Amino acid sequence: MADLEWINVPTRPRTAPADDPFPSMFRALPKAARLPTLCLAVAAGILLFQLVGFTHWGIGAWVPFMAIWMLPKRHWWALVLTQIATSLMYGMLISHATGDGDNAFLGFSPGPVQLFLGSFVHPFTNLIGPWLMLRAGIRARDAVSARTLAWLHVAAMANFAVPAFKDVIYVLYEGRIGDVRGYIRGFYSALGNADDWARLGEFYISHLMGGFVGLMVSVPLVLWWLQRKTLQGNGMILRHAAFSLLPIMTLYVGLSLAAKGLSLAELLRLLLMVAVIVFAVKHGWRGAAISAFATSCAVAIEEHLGGFSRNPIWVQLFIAIVGAVALMFGSALEELRKKNTDLLRMRDDLIDLARRLQSSATRTVQSEERERRRLASELHDEFGQTLVALATQLQQVSPLLQATGGQAYVIALADTAKALRKHLTSTLESLRPAALDELGLYGAIENGALRDLAERAGLDYHVELAGDGRLWLQLEDATRVAAYRVVQGAVTNTIRHARASSCRVRLRLEARHTELCLLVTVDDDGIGRVEQMTHNHGLRGLEDRMVAMGGVLRLRNLEPGIRVHALLRQSV
Numbered sequence: 001m002a003d004l005e006w007i008n009v010p011t012r013p014r015t016a017p018a019d020d021p022f023p024s025m026f027r028a029l030p031k032a033a034r035l036p037t038l039c040l041a042v043a044a045g046i047l048l049f050q051l052v053g054f055t056h057w058g059i060g061a062w063v064p065f066m067a068i069w070m071l072p073k074r075h076w077w078a079l080v081l082t083q084i085a086t087s088l089m090y091g092m093l094i095s096h097a098t099g100d101g102d103n104a105f106l107g108f109s110p111g112p113v114q115l116f117l118g119s120f121v122h123p124f125t126n127l128i129g130p131w132l133m134l135r136a137g138i139r140a141r142d143a144v145s146a147r148t149l150a151w152l153h154v155a156a157m158a159n160f161a162v163p164a165f166k167d168v169i170y171v172l173y174e175g176r177i178g179d180v181r182g183y184i185r186g187f188y189s190a191l192g193n194a195d196d197w198a199r200l201g202e203f204y205i206s207h208l209m210g211g212f213v214g215l216m217v218s219v220p221l222v223l224w225w226l227q228r229k230t231l232q233g234n235g236m237i238l239r240h241a242a243f244s245l246l247p248i249m250t251l252y253v254g255l256s257l258a259a260k261g262l263s264l265a266e267l268l269r270l271l272l273m274v275a276v277i278v279f280a281v282k283h284g285w286r287g288a289a290i291s292a293f294a295t296s297c298a299v300a301i302e303e304h305l306g307g308f309s310r311n312p313i314w315v316q317l318f319i320a321i322v323g324a325v326a327l328m329f330g331s332a333l334e335e336l337r338k339k340n341t342d343l344l345r346m347r348d349d350l351i352d353l354a355r356r357l358q359s360s361a362t363r364t365v366q367s368e369e370r371e372r373r374r375l376a377s378e379l380h381d382e383f384g385q386t387l388v389a390l391a392t393q394l395q396q397v398s399p400l401l402q403a404t405g406g407q408a409y410v411i412a413l414a415d416t417a418k419a420l421r422k423h424l425t426s427t428l429e430s431l432r433p434a435a436l437d438e439l440g441l442y443g444a445i446e447n448g449a450l451r452d453l454a455e456r457a458g459l460d461y462h463v464e465l466a467g468d469g470r471l472w473l474q475l476e477d478a479t480r481v482a483a484y485r486v487v488q489g490a491v492t493n494t495i496r497h498a499r500a501s502s503c504r505v506r507l508r509l510e511a512r513h514t515e516l517c518l519l520v521t522v523d524d525d526g527i528g529r530v531e532q533m534t535h536n537h538g539l540r541g542l543e544d545r546m547v548a549m550g551g552v553l554r555l556r557n558l559e560p561g562i563r564v565h566a567l568l569r570q571s572v
Contacts, residue, residue, distance in 0.1 A: 129159030498526025
C-alpha cells in the first residue's frame, strides 16, 4: 500500500445523513419533537427579524426560505401553517402597538381581503424559491458554487415577484400605500392621484428588491454556517473582516454623514463597492457574503441616521448590484482557485508518475543490458570454446581423412565451423558490442565494427568528439550502450537505404547542473527523407530506448540527407 500513497483520491464534501434533513442543533432531540421545535424556531425568527425596520431589506425572509429549502416536501405543510400562525400573531402585535384594533376586522386586520392576502397567501408564495432550488438539483447542504449562488439569485427574485404583486393588490384594495417598520404601521399616503401608477410601480419594485436583498445578504451567511466544518480558513476571514472591513464600513458611515448631499457621498459608495469586490477577490464567496452583509448594514445605518437622501429603491439597487457582483465574482474566483489547485496537484502526481515510470523503464533497460551482457559472455565462453575445440579436432583428423579420401568432408566441416563462428560473432555483437568494453564508447564507434561496416559499404566515415574528456569516465554502461545503438542504427539505415557517400558522427558530452548530457548526431548525404522513415522498425526501437532512458530522439531533413539527433541524460 505504501507504493500507492501518491494517489490523491477526491472526496465528496461531507453532508448530513440523507435520512436526517434537520439542522445539527435539532438532532439531539427525539425525532417526534424535531419538527415542532423547528416550527417554533422559525416563528420566533420571523417575529424577531421583523424588528429590523429598514425598508431596503427584508432580512427575516431567510428564515422561512432556509427552513423550506432544508426540509423535505413532506414537512412543508407544517412550515406553511407556522407562517400563517406567525403572520396572524404579527398582525395582532402591530394592532396592539398602533392602537388600530378598535375598528379592525377580528380586532387586528384592516379587512378580510387584507387578512387573506397578508396571512394566507404569502406563506404559499414562499415555497417558490426553495422549489426552484430543489428543481435545479441544489440542496442547502451541498458545497456552495457559482451555480448555487446564480440559482439563489434567480430563486430570490422569483420568490418575491409574486408576493410583491400581492402587496400591490393589497394596497389597491385598501386605497393607500403604506409600510411597516419595527411593528409600527405607518408612512401612509392615499391613492387617487395622477401619479398612482408610478407610485405603485415604485412600491412593487421596493418590495421585490427588499426581499431579494434580504435573501442575498443573509442566505450565503447561513450556508457558510451550515458548511463551516468542511471549509477551511473561516477564522482568518472573520479576523480580516474585523480588522479591515469593519473599519472601512465605519469610516464610510462617518464620511457619508459628513458629506451628506455632496458628490463626495457618491464617490464614497463607489469606493465601498471597490472594497467589497477586493474582499471577495481575496476570500471568495465567503468574503463576498460577509462584505455584502456589512455593506447592507452600513447603508442601513446611514439611511437610519438620515445620510442616504436618495429614493429607497436606489439603496436597494446599490446593495443588490454590489452584493450580486461580489458573490458571483468571488464564487467564480474560488472555483478557479480550486480547479487550479486540483490541476497543480494532478500535475505533481503526473510528474511523480512520470518519474516513477522513467525510473522503472531505466531499470528495465539496465536489467536488459545486464542480461544481454551475461548471455553474450556465456555464448562466448561456451560456444566459442566449443568451436575452437571443433576446429582443433578437425586439424588433428585432417591427415587421416586425407589418406582415406575424406578431404571433402574436412573442408565442409571447416566451412560450417567458420559459418557458426561468423553467426556467433554477429549474435554477440547484437547482444553486447564487445568493443564497448575493450575500446570504450568513442573507440567502439571510431575503430570498431561500425567503421568496418561503413567502409565495406563504401562510405566516407568520420567521427568527431567534443567535451571534457574527464566526463566520459562517468558515463554509465546503459548510457554508453544507448548512444552506441543510436549510431549503429543510424549508420545501418544509411547503408541500407540512403545511397549516401559520406556519414559523419559527432559526440558531445556536457555537464548541465546535476546531469550529464550526451548529444549524438549522425549526418549523411543520401537520398532518404524523414517522411519515409515513419514505419521504420529500427527507428521505433531507438525511440523506445531513448524514452526508456529519459532521452530524446529527433530526425531532420538535410539538403541532401538526414540528420539523426539524440540527447541522453544521466544524473551525476
